[in-house]
Amino acid sequence: MITLYGEGRGFRVAWLLEEMGLPYRLRQVDLLDGVEQDTEFLAVNPAGFIPAIVDGGVTMVESIAIIEYLLARHGPSPLAPMVDDPSFAIYQQFLHLGEAGLAGPINAIVATHILAPEAERENWTTGWALDIFKSRLGLVSRQLANTPYVAGDRFTAADISVTYALQFAERTIGFAFDTAERDYIERTTARDGYQRAMDNCLATKAWVAGLARAN
Numbered sequence: 001m002i003t004l005y006g007e008g009r010g011f012r013v014a015w016l017l018e019e020m021g022l023p024y025r026l027r028q029v030d031l032l033d034g035v036e037q038d039t040e041f042l043a044v045n046p047a048g049f050i051p052a053i054v055d056g057g058v059t060m061v062e063s064i065a066i067i068e069y070l071l072a073r074h075g076p077s078p079l080a081p082m083v084d085d086p087s088f089a090i091y092q093q094f095l096h097l098g099e100a101g102l103a104g105p106i107n108a109i110v111a112t113h114i115l116a117p118e119a120e121r122e123n124w125t126t127g128w129a130l131d132i133f134k135s136r137l138g139l140v141s142r143q144l145a146n147t148p149y150v151a152g153d154r155f156t157a158a159d160i161s162v163t164y165a166l167q168f169a170e171r172t173i174g175f176a177f178d179t180a181e182r183d184y185i186e187r188t189t190a191r192d193g194y195q196r197a198m199d200n201c202l203a204t205k206a207w208v209a210g211l212a213r214a215n
């Protein structure tokens with residue numbers, strides 16, 4: 001059985017596994033409390049970040065690479081258009097843009113807001129990272145003006161990547177989206193696979209519930 005280490009971006013992987021109907025075990029990793037002593041996890045990912053997976057003899061990190069691996073190794077799946085499908089290129093683009101162009105830049109802002117000394121929390125780099133996020137979001141918005149999902153008319157793993165990133169921005173820096181993006185998030189998160197992943201990802205569920213209580 002596949003073991004998924006950690007939530008955070010591991011939520012993407014849990015969501016994909018639910019959509020694909022693959023059995024898995026979620027092994028919690030607490031980055032804020034005692035990860036230095038978590039020898040089992042550090043043996044899986046000596047770099048100490050999440051998510052990671054172990055699938056038989058395969059050990060991997062990087063949420064998007066894990067998604068591509070799972071779809072290739074345990075597919076085929078309608079969540080990943082085949083290479084000769086007209087939507088393949090746009091699918092690949094948004095699958096990666098969800099991390100490289102959206103969630104990645106938000107990471108820099110979140111880490112600076114939480115970890116930097118008070119006087120350095122609003123610096124040039126956080127402004128730059130936000131501009132990167134906004135410019136890439138423009139590509140998402142342009143696509144959503146034409147199709148209900150980022151790779152076209154049907155839901156794919158690229159929507160898992162992008163939806164996670166949009167929710168990450170909303171939940172961490174309070175980014176306010178326009179109607180089209182809000183409708184998109186509502187559409188993708190209404191799926192049973194998302195709900196089941198949420199039920200399994202107890203840390204994410206508790207975090208989101210805490211945010212709702214605070215607002």
Ligand SMILES: N[C@@H](CCC(=O)N[C@@H](CS)C(=O)NCC(=O)O)C(=O)O
Nearest residue numbers: 008009048049050051062063064099
């Ligand atoms: N590009 C990586 C980003 C992974 C990442 O930033 N994970 C966060 C939690 S969601 C983390 O482990 N941060 C602590 C660290 O990087 O040391 C991915 O998509 O998996």
